[in-house]
Amino acid sequence: MSETRSTFGSKLGMVAAAAGSAVGLGNIWRFPSETADGGGAIFIIIYIACILFFGIPLMVAEFIVGRSSRANAAGAFHKLSPGTQWKWVGRLGVLTGFVILGFYMVVCGWTVDYFIQSITGTLHTVSDFSANFNQLLANNTRQIVLMVFFVLLTAFFIFAGVQKGIERSAKIMMPVLFLLLIVMVIRATTLDGAAAGLNFLFKPDLQEVKSTVFLDAMGQAFFSLSLGMGCMMTYASYFRDDTHLTKIAVQVSVLDSMVALLAGMVIFPSAFALAANPDTIVSNLVEGGPGLLFITIPELFNHMQGSIIWSAIFFLLLSVAALTSTISLMEVVTVYIHEEYRMSRREALLLVVIGVLVLGTVSAVSLPFFNLLDMASAKFMLPIGGLFISLFVGWYLDKKITQAQLTNNGKISMGVTFLKGYSFILKFLAPIAILLIFLYGLIG
Numbered sequence: 001m002s003e004t005r006s007t008f009g010s011k012l013g014m015v016a017a018a019a020g021s022a023v024g025l026g027n028i029w030r031f032p033s034e035t036a037d038g039g040g041a042i043f044i045i046i047y048i049a050c051i052l053f054f055g056i057p058l059m060v061a062e063f064i065v066g067r068s069s070r071a072n073a074a075g076a077f078h079k080l081s082p083g084t085q086w087k088w089v090g091r092l093g094v095l096t097g098f099v100i101l102g103f104y105m106v107v108c109g110w111t112v113d114y115f116i117q118s119i120t121g122t123l124h125t126v127s128d129f130s131a132n133f134n135q136l137l138a139n140n141t142r143q144i145v146l147m148v149f150f151v152l153l154t155a156f157f158i159f160a161g162v163q164k165g166i167e168r169s170a171k172i173m174m175p176v177l178f179l180l181l182i183v184m185v186i187r188a189t190t191l192d193g194a195a196a197g198l199n200f201l202f203k204p205d206l207q208e209v210k211s212t213v214f215l216d217a218m219g220q221a222f223f224s225l226s227l228g229m230g231c232m233m234t235y236a237s238y239f240r241d242d243t244h245l246t247k248i249a250v251q252v253s254v255l256d257s258m259v260a261l262l263a264g265m266v267i268f269p270s271a272f273a274l275a276a277n278p279d280t281i282v283s284n285l286v287e288g289g290p291g292l293l294f295i296t297i298p299e300l301f302n303h304m305q306g307s308i309i310w311s312a313i314f315f316l317l318l319s320v321a322a323l324t325s326t327i328s329l330m331e332v333v334t335v336y337i338h339e340e341y342r343m344s345r346r347e348a349l350l351l352v353v354i355g356v357l358v359l360g361t362v363s364a365v366s367l368p369f370f371n372l373l374d375m376a377s378a379k380f381m382l383p384i385g386g387l388f389i390s391l392f393v394g395w396y397l398d399k400k401i402t403q404a405q406l407t408n409n410g411k412i413s414m415g416v417t418f419l420k421g422y423s424f425i426l427k428f429l430a431p432i433a434i435l436l437i438f439l440y441g442l443i444g
């Protein structure tokens with residue numbers, strides 16, 4: 001605690017770091033499989049509504065808490081509301097981060113595996129990509145080794161410090177990934193039969209609606225925006241005093257949603273166009289589950305000139321996108337232990353690494369455990385965290401702090417209506433919507 005806390009060096013660095021946390025496997029791996037499961041367009045509509053109605057406001061709320069306290073997720077509640085139980089919201093967040101790392105690292109390992117398969121050329125001799133993916137799932141040693149590699153890689157960046165490690169990697173790689181996705185969208189949507197995929201993605205079929213689609217879409221929104229666990233809070237604790245919080249929240253959310261939609265526009269047209277037997281597409285998509293990305297994308301690359309190079313670059317960039325997300329997750333847990341238990345950053349990090357390795361190993365060998373961690377964190381822990389953060393800023397936090405943070409102490413002008421509207425969202429709209437979605441998801 002004696003060291004001074006670091007801050008991000010530049011404005012671009014801040015957006016890049018927050019976007020780096022948001023954009024990750026959640027967009028490119030999880031979004032398509034949840035969309036497939038949720039019946040396509042209807043899922044996407046609800047997902048976007050969640051982002052607009054409470055995703056962006058909640059991100060701003062996390063920024064407010066983080067920057068006004070300049071502390072870790074639990075310490076922030078401690079500082080802003082000493083002697084109350086609000087600190088449990090921060091603690092729940094830290095626990096959630098840990099749970100997410102426990103399965104996310106396994107998918108990071110798959111991504112690295114596909115990168116290796118690409119550069120060695122083996123991926124493009126495969127004829128059945130489903131079988132190829134299942135082979136990886138069956139190979140526990142390989143999954144564990146790659147997961148361990150990724151955990152250590154993340155820890156290395158955390159060790160190198162906030163500014164250098166996170167900022168630099170995010171600033172360069174994110175734009176490249178974005179461009180690559182655009183190229184892939186062009187290829188995928190010009191395949192014969194791609195239109196069916198776009199229809200699935202953008203034309204709602206109300207007959208297909210599942211009762212859990214609201215909960216699934218809400219969970220995906222929280223997960224993708226890194227909300228509800230104090231991640232954005234922790235990053236905002238490193239923001240500078242002149243950072244425009246609302247602007248960054250909007251920029252990050254728009255970027256994040258665009259990446260998810262682009263990923264969808266690559267995967268669904270490819271899946272529909274390239275599936276050997278069109279009748280089984282929809283059921284395959286639904287079963288697609290965690291494998292959808294790893295089955296469809298290599299197939300698409302096989303339809304592009306220079307498949308090895310495309311797929312090597314894609315899986316490399318995807319690994320980097322995942323890395324900027326795992327860094328943010330691990331940072332939350334590490335800085336919490338470091339600041340709350342007065343351990344050095346190094347000791348704290350070591351503890352976190354050991355914990356994640358244990359959890360990661362179990363999820364690598366057990367798909368049900370993997371799914372449990374995924375579901376518990378995205379559909380329950382994050383929205384519950386978000387609900388309480390909303391209530392905290394809406395009802396408990398001194399209005400003066402909120403206002404000072406939103407306007408940077410009066411330097412940015414903001415209309416009274418805007419401030420009132422924002423307060424209404426945090427007090428009523430967001431908490432009630434989250435609760436209703438929960439109830440509907442559980443009962444429906």
Ligand code: PHE
Pocket residue numbers: 021022023024025026027100222223224225226227229231325326328329
């Ligand atoms: N948003 C990240 C992704 O989409 C995952 C994440 C969730 C990161 C929660 C931090 C906190 O991949």
